[in-house]
Amino acid sequence: MAGALLAVLFIFSAFTAARPLQAEDSGDKIIIAGAPSLIPLVERFTAQYRKEHPAMEIEIRGGGSNYAARAVRLGQIDVGLVTRNLDPAEQAEFRTRSLGYDAIIFLTYPGNLALGLTLEQLRGIYLGKITNWGQVGGEDKGVVALTRETGSALRMNFLERLFGPGFDGKEKAFTIRASKEKILRTIKRVEGALGYGIVRLEEAQLQGVKVLQVDGRLPTPETIHDGLYPFTRPRLLILKGTPKEAAQKWMAGFAKFANQAGDSKSGR
C-alpha cells in the first residue's frame, strides 16, 4: 500500500518537474523590467498573453529605465523598458522598438489662479528663487514644490529636461514618494502645491487637480505627439544581440497592444 502510494507520488513529481525543465530548455522564459510608468501596461498585456501562451513563463520587474539599460547590457533581462532618450553609446548597443511618447505634466492645487509657467519660472521655483504664486500670476500663496524621491527615473528625467543634462545640484522641493493616485490627492489638498508626474491630462482633470501649461502649451495628445510640449519623452523597448524567439514574439504583440492603447489613452 505504502509502496504504491510512493510510486504514484514519484510519478506525479516527475511529471510536474518535467515542465519547467522543458520550458527552460526551449527558452520559453523571458524577463521584462524597466520604467515603472510602463509596468502597468506591460502587466495588462501579459496577463492576456499568458492565457494565450500558457507554456511561456514571463517575469516582470520594475527598476526604472537606468536599471533596464544596465540589465539588458549584462544579459540579466530579455526586454528593457526605457522612458528616456538613449545616449549615442546606448543607441549603438541596443536594438530598440518605440512605443510612442509620453509627457511629464505639471500639476497644481485646484484654486490656483495661475494658468501656466514658463520653463524659466519652473526653474526658479525648483531652485527656490520663486516662493509665492503671486510672483507668477497667481494668488498670494506660498509655493509648495513637490518632487520625487532620489533615484526615480521620473525625477532624473524631469531634472534633465528642466536644467539640461549634467545638472548636479539638488532641487528645492519636498519629496513625495507615493502612488500616482496619492500624489494627485496630495496636490489637490495642499494649498499652494506644485508637482509633476506622468499623468494623462483628462485623468488629472478628472481628479480635480489643475494642469499647468508649460511655455503656453497644455500637454494634449497632439502637442505630445508632435513634440511641441517640452517635457515629452519616448517610450522604448530595448534588446541586446539576437533576442530569444519568445521575447521577439512577446515584443511584437506588446508593441501592437501599446500602440492601440496609446491611441485611446495617450501619454502613458
Place this chain on the structure above:
Amino acid sequence: MRSLLHKLLLSSLLIIFLPMGLAILWTSKTLSSLLEVLFVEKSSAHTEQVKFLLGEKREMATGLVHWIAEMPGVRKALEQNDRDGLFQQLLPVVGSIEVDFIEILDPEGNIFLRVHDPSRYGDRPNLASDVQDLLHGVRDFAAYGVEARDGKAYLRASETVEGEGVVGVVSVGYALNRDFIHKLEKLSGSKIVITIGDRQYNATQVEPAVERKTLARPEGVQSGAAQWHRDGPSPSLEIRLPLETDRGTEGVLALFFPTLELRTAITALRVTLFFVALLGIALAFMISWILSKRFTRPLKELAQGTEQVAAGNYAIEVRPKSQDEIGTLAASFNRMLEELRRSKAEAEGYRLELERKFVERGQELAETEKKRAAMAHMVAHDLKNPLLGIKKTLERLEQTRAETTVEQRRRLLQELLSASDLVIGMVNEMLDLYRSDFGELPLSLSPFPIDEPIQTCLRILAPELDEKGIKVVSRLGQPNISLVADKRRVTRLLVNLLSNAIKFSSENGQIIVSASLREDGVKIAPQVLLRVEDEGAGLTEQDLPKIFDLFYSRDQGKTDTGTGLGLPYCKLVAEAHGGKIWAESRGAGGFAVSVLLPLNTGGESGAYAT
C-alpha cells in the same frame, strides 16, 4: 322608480357602500400611516448610518492625532522649529487620509504648521476651550469637539505633543459642511443642515451659515426624534442627530428626508383605492342588478298573472322557477287558478244542464198541452155519445107516447137512467182526477161485499156486452168477500176496467172477473185481489207501465175509444185506498189488470162469519 327591483338594488348598494367605504377609508389611513412608519424607519436607519459614520470619523480623527503626536519626527521638528521638516514628515498623510486640515500649534497657541496650507503660519486662531486646556497642560488626552471656523463647521480632534512639557498641539479636522456632508447626503438620500451655536451650515460651501428660526436649539434634542414637515415647496421628514463631543452636545445635525416620493406614493395609493372602490361598486351594482332582477322576476310574473286573472283570463299559468317563498306563492297561485278554472267549468256545466232541462220542460209542457187539448176533445166526444143516446131515447118516448106500453116505457126509462149514470160517472171521474192534482182524494169508506160493485157494473155495461156478445165469467175464490172501501169509486174502477176489456175484446169473447184473498205474511194487512182478464190483442212490455199515465191511449188514437182517463183513474182509486194496480200480458194473448184493495176484516157484514 318605486318598483321592488329598485328598492332591492338601492338597499343592496347601500349595504355594500357603507362597509366598503369604511374599509377603504380605513385601509387608506392604515396604509398611509404604515408607509409613513416605514419611511420613518428607513430614514432612521439612514440616520443611524450617518451617526455611525460620524462616530467612525471621530475614531479616525482621534487615532490620527494620537499617531501624529507620537511620531518622533514631529516632536523633534517642533523642538527644533523645523517647519519644512515637519511638513515633509506629514506630507504622505495628506494624500492617504481624507481629512480637511491637519494643524500643529506651537505652545503659544500660534499655528506652527497647517499641513493643508503650509505657507500659512503664525496665525493665532480663536482656540476652543479644550484645545486651550491641552496647551496649558490641564488636559493630557485627546479632545474631540465641534468647531466652527471661517464659515465651516469642523469635527476636530486634538492631542498634545509631549516633549519637555507641551511642545505643541496637533489638531485634525473634518469639515462637516463640505465633501463629507455631500457624501452623507448621497448615502442617506436626505438634505443635511448642521446647527452649531446660533449658526447653520449646509452642504453648499458657497453659502455661509444662515440663521433659521424653525430649527430647534441643540439643548434637549433626542436622537431619532422624527418631525414631519408636510408643507412648503419641499415637504420632508426631519430627524435630528445631536453632535455629541467631549464638551457635551455641541450642535445638531438635522437630516431632512424629502417626502415628495412618499406623498406621491400615498396619493397613488389613494387613487388606486378609489378606483378599486369604483370597480367594486360597479361590480356590486351589476351583481345586485342581476340578483334583484332574478328575485323580482317571478313576482312580476305573478303580478302580471293576477292582472290577467282579474281581467278574466284563467288560461294563463305562472311558472315557478325558484324553490323559495316566491316559488311557493307562485305554486299556490297556480293551484288557485286551477280551482277557479274547475269551479267555473262546474258552473258552466250546471248552466248547460239547467238550460237543457228548461228546454226539456218546455217540450214536456207543450206535449202535455197537446195531450190536454186532445183529452178535452175526447171528453167532449165521450160525453156526446151517451148524451145523444139519452136524447134519442127521449125523442122516441115522445113520438111513441101513445102506443108504448108500460113495460116498454119502463125499459126506456131504465135506459135513460143508466145513460145518465154513465155520464155522471164520467164527470165524477174527471172531477176526482182534477181533485187529485190538489191532494188526497177524499174517500167515504164503508164495508160491502165484492159482489155488489160487480153486479152494478154488469148492469151498467149490459148494453155494450150485449152489443158485442161478450160473456163475463165471474169467479169468486171465496164466498162473501167483503171490502172496506169507497163503494161508488170502486164501482167506477170496475166499470173502467171492464169497459176497457170490452173495448179490446173481440166479438163473442170472454172476460174473466175474479176476486180472491191475498195474505202476505204478518206485516201487510190481508187484501182483496181483483182481476179482470180479456182475450184481446194485449200489450207490449214497454207499454205496460205507461198505461196508467194520464192521457195515455192504448191505441194512440187509432180507434175512437174512450177518454184515456180510465186507467189513471183506476190507479188513483187503488192508491187512495192504500192498494196497488198493475197490468200484465197473458201468455196466450190477452191482457190482465189486477187491483189490490183492503179487505174488510171485522166489519158488521161479517166477511168471515159465513
